[in-house]
Amino acid sequence: NAGVTQTPKFRILKIGQSMTLQCAQDMNHNYMYWYRQDPGMGLKLIYYSVGAGITDKGEVPNGYNVSRSTTEDFPLRLELAAPSQTSVYFCASSYWMGQGMSQPQHFGDGTRLSIL
């Protein structure tokens, strides 16, 4: 199993450009998450999904969009890149076992994004 795979690993964007960060997991996890990691700020939840076709906002969703058309894939889209979106982005997944219990989250390697 590859686990959680994120592409690309690095990207430089110009202000106003758009791009999609890809995330795929092969563990048949139903829950998936996107976080951003800023220095000294820890990880903040951007969006999450509890299954195909179901997504919801996290703590810092502004400027981002997501979709979940399959169980495996959870892409994150930046429509109009801004310098404030310079960050490291982590995708994670976990399996919900029912009764409100889920396994620990598994993380991808991250995408380092710079907006200039």
Next chain:
Amino acid sequence: AQRVTQPEKLLSVFKGAPVELKCNYSYSGSPELFWYVQYSRQRLQLLLRHISRESIKGFTADLNKGETSFHLKKPFAQEEDSAMYYCALRGAGGTSYGKLTFGQGTILTVHP
């Protein structure tokens, strides 16, 4: 609202010395607490979860509900322990959807 606080951004110790990384939380119910570790330019990895009550790589952490703390401890630090450590909280119940709230992180440096 749930919150996780790691009061130390940086922590330096010498090899063989004891180390304690502090974590305090606020949550109205019974949370799940985790410690994640991130070695240089690697992905986050789960180190410990409080319900497992296990020791991983010599690290232990005890949930103290009275003090709302989940400090990470190791009696003898090793150079390979140098990393970023995150404390994280997951709310109980189905409506939490497994979401994690992270602390700000502590960079541990173990000097030879």
